[in-house]
Amino acid sequence: MKSSFFSILQRIGHAFMLPIALLPVAGLLLGIGASFTNATTIDSYGLQPLLGDGTILHALLTVMKSAGSVVFSNLPILFAVGVAMGMANKEKQVAAIAGAVGFFAMHATISAMLELNGLLAPDALPEGSLGMSVGINSLQMGVFGGVLVGLGVAALHNRFYRIELPTTFSFFGGTRFVPIITALSYMFIGILMFYIWPSLQEGIMHLGALVNRTGYAGTFIYGFIERALIPFGLHHVFYIPFWQTALGGSEIIDGISVSGAQNIFFAELASPNTQQFSVEATRFMAGKFPFYLFGIPGAALAIYHCARPEQRKLVLGLLLSATLTAVLTGITEPIEFSFLFAAPVLYVLHCVLAGLSFMLCHLFDVGVGQTFSGSLIDFILFGVLQGNPKTHWINAILIGIPLFPVYYFSFRFLILRFNFKTPGREDEGQETKLYTRQDVNAAKAQAQKGDQVSNLIVAGLGGSSNISHVDCCATRLRITVINENLVDDEMLKSSGARGVIRRGTGIQVIYGPHVTLIKSNLDDCLHNAV
Template identity: 60%
Template sequence: MKDKIFGVLQRVGRSFMLPIALLPVAGLLLGIGGSFTNATMLETYHLTSVLGPGTVGNAILTVMSDAGNIVFANLPIIFAIGVAIGMAKKEKEVAALAGAIAFLIMHASIGAMITIHGGPEALLEGATTSVCGITSLQMGVFGGMIVGLGVAALHNRFYKIQLPQVLSFFGGTRFVPIISGLTYTVVGIAMFFVWPFVQQGIAAVGGIVMESGYAGTWIYGIMERLLIPFGLHHVFYLPFWQTSLGGTLEVNGQLIEGAQNIFFAQLGAQDTISHFAVSATRFMSGKFPFMILGLPGAALAMYRTALPEKKKEVGGLLLSAALTSMLTGITEPIEFTFLFVAPALYGIHCIFAGASYMLMHILGVGVGMTFSGGIIDLILFGVLPGNKLTSWVWIPVVGVGYFVVYYFLFTFLIKKFDLKTPGRDADEEVKLYRRADYNAKKESMGDQTSEKICNGLGGKANISDVDCCATRLRVTVHKSELVNDAMLKSTGASGVVHKGNGVQVIYGPHVTVIKSNLEDYLETAPNVEYNGADETVADEAAAQTSAEPTGEVVKTVVLGSPISGVAADLAETPDEVFAQKMMGDGAVVTPNDGKVVAPADGTVVFVFDTKHAIGFKTDDDVAMLLHFGIDTVKLKGEGFNVHVTNGQKVKKGDLLMEADLDYISKNAPSIATPVLCTELKGNQKLRRLADGEIKAGEDLLAVDFYE
């Protein structure tokens, strides 16, 4: 449950990145346009004659300012659409349309409820605002998130829905905007009653944050950095930037919610303020000192402590990473290198990052940002508006101190504890690490079965492609000699079959899950060969040759033949996996009729995607596999017509499947059909009751249950 919630939160955080990615461009337009149309700045830099009112330059800059401002003014609907796209699994354009429709309908419903209950005047001052021209409650970006997440959930559930024939036109993706609109009509009505209490709660939490003073700012900074490895930092800081959790302030007669929104509202109204609100920029300004100068100091420490013969190679990498951090505020290469080789360094970095936020708060620095704290944002939102409005000069002052502290502290720690930062291991490749490397390391620790399967197949670099049929993992490898059968069997495989460069690993009906997990693991696994030929592996899945069950037979379950044809010993099956009973015991029937019926009363456990195999469990709890033909998985469903679905209850003799014998005979190696009992217990013994001609429904197998 915890892992599921964590996974959902990561997806939510990633979905926020689409609308967040718009902010740098919008901020660039607003920053340049707002700063160069500010009368005080024009007078300070003597630019009034060139860029003052009435000039072509002023007209262009005014357009730029308004173009950027419109993005920040409409962030709620942008988040509704962007989050819906980010969280939708398929058909993302449909989710986007549904998100926009649901957002407008929700706010229109709220607006109608406001009118019904006496209009905005009947509500508390500041409780309402205009959203896309609709008078609605002040929900901010939270409103967009509520719509985006809800619409995505509806979309993922209904985009493949099949409606009755008379309504079939409205099925599938067309149904998503319809159900979203109806749902958010109800949500809008509910929000009219619920949201005022939510507003009170957010305001109370926001009040606590504001009253927490400098210590609260320090804790905020620490948490923001600590959550980066988990990909949850967007989920953490966004409410402070975009909702009343980060404060509220009246700018130009309009109540603005959220730290970043407050900053950009003031940026567009510089003539009306004496200084940007530090109560808002406390959640942003702290990034600048450690991103522009602190982390480059750590990069220099790593360079100076590298082995002499590797300094040239390390120098190029670290210089690039340091410049990226300084200019853009993108710190991933340096921070994830800490995480990968020395997590303790990252912990120390988080503490200093929190202190940077606190120092900027103490010194009254009022510099905001669009996305991250590099020199570009510092110039746009600190230098250009002027030190009088932003107190930006404290950033380089504190930054120089951070450079010195990071350089000397990290140099000491790297040498003292012999930390293997880039260039300090003679045998290791010189590289910086990114999020993908860190995630791969975590995932390889979490999915040890897939890692062992990958190693048993000779490593990721030895694997050409992966597929599966009803019971087998089918893999093509480059070098068959690297495959370690014992290691594969230790993962739960009952057998391994080699056919040239093809390897079939026998797992049983749950092989589809194993294949999916392996494919997920291979996305981030190191692309290397693995030679475990000399390793001794404990075969956890080795067949345990237990004695035949003895004693009194207390029950016998008789299973009918699912098809008409010629029955024979399973050993005569023209496939060694079935013939050697790797998948279970049973019989083989060569059919003379393509109809497959239920061998007993029971449940269809699964129908394989390619329709050639059916998993079945009798009401007496005997698990069976009906596998029509040999290597028929390669027919990809051609020649098969299945009449049942997963989980369907059936009676003995009910039609399960029809197969085209002529087509299958011409396109598959054999039509011989194994009929298996796949999970016989220690007190169960199977007997074959028929040999030769048999009709569907006649007794084929018996399972004796012993005391």
């Protein structure tokens, strides 16, 4: 039961990444557009002749702002479609359409129930209870509503996409039956949610209030847990509710109720009336910047200085690549996994320092938000360009500067004191390795030679007949197997994996940013084996 639950959670975590993958681009459009159409920014930097009303650039930036804003305004339906597609076993495009159908059916039903009971009138419900969902006046369910639809539709899809109906109705069988059963099911779910969602909404608000009441200690715990879940691939499941639902707070912005820390930040970003970004919202995001931009480079430098002299040249190239990836893109797993498996104690320390970073950013009113990760790009767009009075981005730098020596000296002391086998300190015969472009080229070369990597992975997982489901995230394969006892960790590592994480039938094999290429080759290998 426990292993099955983990397998489901890791698939849900990856399914969340489908709609989340839209956010960096949408955030860039909204960030750039909102920054350079903001009247205060234009006046402060004397950009009126270039960016003022009536100029071509102002028109282009306004369009960019609108294009980015519409994504954040419609995240619930994007989650409904994305989660349904991500959780579907096969025929994913049908699940995506059914996700949209389910979302429409549920909210249209709720809207009808509200109208029948006279609850659409002003002041009939507490402020913030209602909201527009793709043009439908319904209960404000936010991304929770989208996830509810996505998970339910995926379950219906996986159950019915191969259904055979009697000859008279055979046209409506198979994949055509999925949107039909979805529409009918979510009509009844809409009725059910009309009665139970207000109570759930109240409970969510109380939980969010509890987190807020814990103040800085609560922010520390949030940051610690978010980082601690990285090795299990379940961090998305943890932080998304804070970012996208009332668990992360609710505010009225320009007369509209907005729930979720990230949604609040981007609504404030799009608003011309924002004087200062809500720190109560950005407390769930801003803490990443100091340890991403300063702490992780400090840890990398410590690992480099602790490497054996003859290995330092090789380690420098590997660590430099991984550190630049973390700083510029916010993908920290390559550098984190370099010490996670060699020295778990270092990772525990890393989680504590990450929690401290979140807490200090909250304490010093850092109001910098983010799209997907705490990268340098996000920091410039949503911190520096918004101005220090609105974001206090300088405080993030002041927090980050001392984090660099803290990471460096603590990591160096522990590595040397306990002789941890970090890169460059491996025993004789072990390879010093992180994730580089050479890994991608090697994987391509192996694919051209009969895809030896895929064959090793299949064999290490107990054969194609033992593989139930294959997916991937930014750096790892996420696999569900039938019999976990058939999985051979050493054979999987011989395929180039940095590590293997087991939770019953849920298996995660860590490769690095080139994992999507490995998954594509593995899919082809499994398809050919059928």
